[in-house]
Amino acid sequence: MSGLFDILKFFVLHAVFIITALIFSVYLILTVFSAISLRKYLRKNSYVDYNSIVSSPLAPTLSVIAPAFNESRTILDNIRTLLSLYYNNYEVIVVNDGSSDDSLEKMIETYELEKVNYYFDYRLPCKRIRGVYKSQNRSFKKLTVIDKVNGGKADSLNAGLNVSKNELVVSIDADSIMEPDALLKLVKPFTEAKDKKVIGAGGVIRIANSCEISGGHIKKVHLPKKFLPRAQVMEYTRAFLMGRMAWSELDGLLLISGALGMFNREIVIQSGGYRTDTVGEDMELVVRMRRYMVDNNMSYDVVYIPDPLCWTEVPSTLKVLARQRSRWTRGTLETLIIHRKLLFNRKYGKLGMLGYPYWLMFEYLAPIIEFLGILWFIFLVISGKLNWPFFLLLFGFVYFFAVSLSIWSVLFEEVTFHKYEKRRDVFRLIGTAFLEPIFYHPLVMLMSIKGNIDKLFKRNTWGRMERKGFDKS
Amino acid sequence: MLPWIVVSTGLFFVSAQVPVYPETEDSTETVYTNENIQEDNLISRYSDRVMVRFDKSPLFITILYVVILYSIVTLITLLIIILLNRGRMQREQKLKEYLKEEYQQKLMDYLFEKDKLDQAFLDLERIASNKFNRQILIDQMIDLSINLKGEIKEVINKLYLLLGLMKDSLEKAYSRKWHENVKGFRELAFMGIREANERIIESLNSNNEILRMEAQIAMVSLSDDNPYHFLHLMEKPLAIWEQITLHELLIQHNLKVPAFKQWFESENISVLIFALEMASWFKQKGAGSAIIRLFEHENDEVRRTAYKVCGEIRLKSSLPAMKKIYEGESDKNKLEILNAFARIPEERHLNFLKSVLDMEEDVQLQILATKAMENTDEPGISMLIKLMKSKSEYKNYQIIIRHVLDGRIY
Numbered sequence: 001m002s003g004l005f006d007i008l009k010f011f012v013l014h015a016v017f018i019i020t021a022l023i024f025s026v027y028l029i030l031t032v033f034s035a036i037s038l039r040k041y042l043r044k045n046s047y048v049d050y051n052s053i054v055s056s057p058l059a060p061t062l063s064v065i066a067p068a069f070n071e072s073r074t075i076l077d078n079i080r081t082l083l084s085l086y087y088n089n090y091e092v093i094v095v096n097d098g099s100s101d102d103s104l105e106k107m108i109e110t111y112e113l114e115k116v117n118y119y120f121d122y123r124l125p126c127k128r129i130r131g132v133y134k135s136q137n138r139s140f141k142k143l144t145v146i147d148k149v150n151g152g153k154a155d156s157l158n159a160g161l162n163v164s165k166n167e168l169v170v171s172i173d174a175d176s177i178m179e180p181d182a183l184l185k186l187v188k189p190f191t192e193a194k195d196k197k198v199i200g201a202g203g204v205i206r207i208a209n210s211c212e213i214s215g216g217h218i219k220k221v222h223l224p225k226k227f228l229p230r231a232q233v234m235e236y237t238r239a240f241l242m243g244r245m246a247w248s249e250l251d252g253l254l255l256i257s258g259a260l261g262m263f264n265r266e267i268v269i270q271s272g273g274y275r276t277d278t279v280g281e282d283m284e285l286v287v288r289m290r291r292y293m294v295d296n297n298m299s300y301d302v303v304y305i306p307d308p309l310c311w312t313e314v315p316s317t318l319k320v321l322a323r324q325r326s327r328w329t330r331g332t333l334e335t336l337i338i339h340r341k342l343l344f345n346r347k348y349g350k351l352g353m354l355g356y357p358y359w360l361m362f363e364y365l366a367p368i369i370e371f372l373g374i375l376w377f378i379f380l381v382i383s384g385k386l387n388w389p390f391f392l393l394l395f396g397f398v399y400f401f402a403v404s405l406s407i408w409s410v411l412f413e414e415v416t417f418h419k420y421e422k423r424r425d426v427f428r429l430i431g432t433a434f435l436e437p438i439f440y441h442p443l444v445m446l447m448s449i450k451g452n453i454d455k456l457f458k459r460n461t462w463g464r465m466e467r468k469g470f471d472k473s
Numbered sequence: 474m475l476p477w478i479v480v481s482t483g484l485f486f487v488s489a490q491v492p493v494y495p496e497t498e499d500s501t502e503t504v505y506t507n508e509n510i511q512e513d514n515l516i517s518r519y520s521d522r523v524m525v526r527f528d529k530s531p532l533f534i535t536i537l538y539v540v541i542l543y544s545i546v547t548l549i550t551l552l553i554i555i556l557l558n559r560g561r562m563q564r565e566q567k568l569k570e571y572l573k574e575e576y577q578q579k580l581m582d583y584l585f586e587k588d589k590l591d592q593a594f595l596d597l598e599r600i601a602s603n604k605f606n607r608q609i610l611i612d613q614m615i616d617l618s619i620n621l622k623g624e625i626k627e628v629i630n631k632l633y634l635l636l637g638l639m640k641d642s643l644e645k646a647y648s649r650k651w652h653e654n655v656k657g658f659r660e661l662a663f664m665g666i667r668e669a670n671e672r673i674i675e676s677l678n679s680n681n682e683i684l685r686m687e688a689q690i691a692m693v694s695l696s697d698d699n700p701y702h703f704l705h706l707m708e709k710p711l712a713i714w715e716q717i718t719l720h721e722l723l724i725q726h727n728l729k730v731p732a733f734k735q736w737f738e739s740e741n742i743s744v745l746i747f748a749l750e751m752a753s754w755f756k757q758k759g760a761g762s763a764i765i766r767l768f769e770h771e772n773d774e775v776r777r778t779a780y781k782v783c784g785e786i787r788l789k790s791s792l793p794a795m796k797k798i799y800e801g802e803s804d805k806n807k808l809e810i811l812n813a814f815a816r817i818p819e820e821r822h823l824n825f826l827k828s829v830l831d832m833e834e835d836v837q838l839q840i841l842a843t844k845a846m847e848n849t850d851e852p853g854i855s856m857l858i859k860l861m862k863s864k865s866e867y868k869n870y871q872i873i874i875r876h877v878l879d880g881r882i883y
Binding site for chain 1 (some may be wrong): 537540555683750754819872879
């Protein structure tokens with residue numbers, strides 16, 4: 001019996017060591033891949049003249065779909081930004097998702113809209129469309145407004161897809177701010193494709209809290225003043241410049257952020273459009289589109305662009321952050337459950353053998369393991385059995401490794417896009433990298449646990465974002 | 474988030490509080506106990522306490538120390554790099570701006586101030602003694618000559634040769650690094666130097682798309698009579714992005730437009746499609762019969778582009794042929810056929826369009842057929858009004874026709 005116990009202990013201790021080594025190796029590998037990928041991208045694109053695509057008759061046609069629910073405060077500015085993007089062949093479809101405020105009235109008045117006799121097919125299921133509006137004023141001919149019964153973001157995107165006729169669709173949050181050249185940069189991979197069909201492209205989402213914004217455009221970039229949004233800047237920089245960049249290089253990208261993504265419209269429709277029964281509709285769509293392509297023996301690509309293409313306001317209060325993170329956790333879990341068939345399924349190549357297992361093990365299960373560890377830690381402290389020296393050693397080991405990864409991402413940002421011009425902002429970002437593992441990360445972990453509990457008790461709501469508005473954050 | 478798993482898993486480890494390896498009788502290694510811990514200094518006391526807990530697992534402890542040390546060293550190194558990089562970038566930027574301004578002045582003196590010409594040349598020659606400076610000088614010459622034409626541009630070209638800058642460009646064109654090649658091709662193409670044409674032609678079929686595109690651009694610029702001759706040599710597919718760039722070149726540089734039908738039999742499908750698009754853009758109606766022949770092409774996309782082009786160049790003679798093949802085409806291709814009918818409205822095809830409206834289930838096909846009917850003006854519109862009034866159980870014509878007749882939908 002004692003022999004068996006020894007073997008068990010031996011296994012547990014070595015398993016822990018192996019897991020640790022594995023995790024660190026994965027992170028180091030991802031860092032290397034993202035560095036290679038970033039370098040390749042920057043070098044290639046330094047020779048590209050995006051202007052040639054602006055008015056080319058050969059450029060693909062695009063529909064920008066922006067769902068809006070009670071966005072009365074910002075909707076007019078956001079439409080103005082969308083109508084002034086650098087591209088020629090595009091239309092803007094704003095979907096008023098049954099707003100209870102005066103969003104629709106404001107749009108009708110400002111853009112001289114009138115209800116038209118629009119005929120379309122409900123190729124994708126969505127709530128009843130009450131009307132399609134077009135402007136009387138030719139200057140706004142790119143704009144179409146759909147008024148529909150409230151059904152959520154995914155439902156609104158499906159409505160937009162039903163009305164859109166263009167080759168490519170761009171899904172965007174109505175409250176995000178797109179860079180003027182975002183469409184040019186997103187469309188490029190679709191025009192470069194030869195052997196593989198590009199089915200989706202996403203880019204870096206940056207945080208707009210504390211930035212100077214005027215006329216719907218970012219005028220000056222500043223690091224957020226408050227710690228909470230600043231910690232999210234660190235988190236986003238790491239995720240977008242390291243994680244996603246590397247996964248794109250490894251062809252294992254599972255997520256294109258709902259804040260901004262470009263897709264092949266026909267493939268989206270053939271894959272069934274956005275699912276309305278999940279709160280992680282952005283991730284679920286990408287995974288389903290990828291599955292669709294594999295199931296139909298079509299070679300494809302999902303592309304990631306490291307350029308900052310879109311700016312969004314992140315939660316600046318714990319309450320709103322908790323809602324957002326709970327939704328992200330539920331969304332991830334739902335996607336993983338829906339597509340569980342992918343796990344270690346060779347048929348799906350890197351998606352099944354690398355991408356899915358990574359998301360399951362490291363993105364979904366990580367907070368749970370971590371939470372159990374903390375419970376165990378508390379138990380050991382209370383029972384006086386904790387080996388403090390070893391704990392501190394282990395803590396130092398994890399802490400310094402985590403901080404060094406964050407600093408890598410700061411370096412990537414500095415040598416690539418260099419968005420924070422002030423030296424002070426970079427110092428503060430570095431400072432945040434040191435504080436984040438202690439003051440921010442445990443909170444996010446607890447929020448993720450709450451997401452699991454919410455899922456367990458079927459509290460499956462979207463949750464309001466409650467934005468402060470860019471000018472006040 | 475990820476590294477924190479390690480804390481948790483590590484805490485499980487902590488909980489074990491037992492030796493990692495079972496002790497063997499012949500073990501000669503020191504067994505640490507609370508009694509023999511040396512309390513001479515804080516560090517050794519700390520290390521020894523760890524050893525007690527993990528007994529014969531010093532390797533693991535060593536690894537932890539090594540990773541901590543590695544992380545701290547990495548951290549410090551990265552912080553230094555970040556700081557130095559900021560300074561370097563700012564310095565480089567300032568230097569470049571200063572040199573650009575200075576060189577531009579010298580070039581202006583050389584070009585426009587006859588009394589300063591000799592001095593300016595000597596100054597430029599002195600500048601050109603350093604590789605870094607030479608590159609900035611070449612960039613400045615290119616920047617300057619973008620806005621200049623005729624004689625002055627020729628003077629810049631001559632100066633480029635006199636200063637021996639061509640050698641630099643050729644070196645870059647023959648470099649092993651693709652990004653150097655790109656720079657070299659650009660400079661040579663700009664200065665109209667054909668010495669590296671062989672190398673450029675080789676790169677037309679390179680696997681690197683940027684290099685390939687730069688080679689195409691260079692070939693267009695360096696060609697006198699047929700700027701697109703290189704399309705005959707293209708083996709790789711021509712991506713839409715490349716097509717956009719080639720089209721842009723043709724427009725911007727006012728180049729001689731070739732007869733694009735010469736590529737209608739190309740085995741490279743993307744070249745063929747590009748040629749069709751260009752025939753449409755430059756309204757090459759002379760290519761009409763060759764385009765109609767492409768209706769029988771085995772490639773779906775080629776046929777689709779051919780239908781589209783017929784509509785765009787208003788090729789009436791193509792309509793009967795399209796009508797014949799409509800039935801057997803895919804929905805995507807049918808859309809282009811109907812688009813062509815909408816662009817070339819003819820009363821004699823009304824019955825065909827009406828039958829399409831009756832027969833098709835796809836909304837877009839129905840809308841386009843109706844649109845084509847509406848475009849024939851009076852006869853088509855009266856036919857549509859009649860249809861609107863008729864009560865068909867089979868199809869709700871009203872909703873389709875209302876959409877098409879609504880002038881507010883562009």
